[in-house]
Amino acid sequence: MxxxxxxxxxxxxxxxxxxxxxxxxxxxxxxxxxxxxxxxxxxxxxxxxxxxxxxxxxxxxxxxxxxxxxxxxxxxxxxxxxxxxxxxxxxxxxxxxxxxxxxxxxxxxxxxxxxxxxxxxxxxxSIVIRDPVVLKRFRDLYHHTWVEDNINTRVMRLFGIKYDILDNAIIIPHYNMNGELIGIRARYLNEDMVAAGRKYMPITIDNILYNYPTSLNLYGLNINKENIIKYKRVVIGEAEKFVMQHRSYYEDSVAVALNGSTLSEYQVHMLLDLGVETVVLALDKEFDNPEDEKKYKEKINRSFISKLLPYFTVEIIWDQKGLLDLKDSPTDKGKAVYEQLYSDRIILS
Ligand SMILES: [Zn+2]
CATH class of the missing domain: 3.90.580.10 (Zinc finger, CHC2-type domain)
Structure with a gap:
């Protein structure tokens, strides 16, 4: 039985x-x-x-x-x-x-x-809602490296990006779907921090660490939620910059980021609750030879496609023409390259 x-x-x-x-x-x-x-x-x-x-x-x-x-x-x-x-x-x-x-x-x-x-x-x-007043200590300045990386300053303002003069770091607030502050991460710009592998880190203010379980949130959902509900589509990348680049290219962006390279069951449920029908995967390029490409495909199948396909139409942005460098996200090389990759995407249904 x-x-x-x-x-x-x-x-x-x-x-x-x-x-x-x-x-x-x-x-x-x-x-x-x-x-x-x-x-x-x-x-x-x-x-x-x-x-x-x-x-x-x-x-x-x-x-x-x-x-x-x-x-x-x-x-x-x-x-x-x-x-x-x-x-x-x-x-x-x-x-x-x-x-x-x-x-x-x-x-x-x-x-x-x-x-x-x-x-x-x-x-x-049980994720703690933080008091946004802590952000007041940072400046509304937008670092030129991100402007050069195709994120416009209007979008940085929209996402609440700040600058920490003391530590030379770009401040990235994380909000939940309802726009409540739940964490703060920094992109450190000093060479010693980057060399020590501390490029992106949650920050500590007055002995409080502003971290949270990032796999239980989708970065950018507070900003792009209405578009996602309207189009029943979502484009999923890995990092904050991906979402801000996408929003810089498209006013009606449906981009969110996983805050990593895995998809949690909770994130799948968030998409289902929003009425999403089509998921476009726009993950970082993790291969530069056919053997690694094959391995990476298997990983994507195992960790993403098998979880998504029971519920959604799945589309995959896959660099088949060598337009990206290793570790690039699909939005890193500008809008024209992104649009080429998008029109070449693989559609599963
Ligand atoms: Zn018990």
């Missing part, structure tokens, strides 16, 4: 058997729930609720929601979905066959996706 079938035929008695085997005392009974000890995180208190109607669990001290008993087992035993499934089937004498392995694999991928998202969601909701 598959795991949904197993859940649907699971009786209260079965649930008690499993939870007691995991170390809980016999449950207390409430109107529509059974209340176990919090074996999910190795706790003693009776705060793990099993709801008879939905067959879901809620840990009220630590772990939050579990959509089914297998997720509780996974957490309690720190094991995979497949292992949790096997354990439950064996305990309850349910039919378990290794020929179902293919099915497990699917469920296990499915579930790790959901669990990772739930963990990320809790993390994202």
């Amino acid at each position: 598959d795991y949904k079938e197993a859940i649907s035929r699971m009786t209260d008695e079965d649930v008690v058997t499993i939870l007691c085997d995991l170390g809980s005392d016999y449950p207390r009974e409430a109107r529509n729930s059974l209340i176990f000890q919090t074996v999910c995180h190795g706790g003693e208190k009776h705060k793990l609720y099993y709801y008879r109607d939905t067959k879901a669990f809620q840990c009220y001290s630590n772990c939050g929601h579990f959509s089914n008993i297998f997720n509780v087992v996974m957490q309690a035993k720190d094991c995979s979905f497949g292992e949790a499934y096997k354990y439950v089937c064996e305990k309850l004498g349910y039919y378990f066959s290794s020929t179902l392995r293919y099915g497990f694999q699917e469920e296990s991928i499915d579930n790790s996706f959901i669990n990772r998202f739930e963990v990320e969601k809790v993390k994202a909701e």
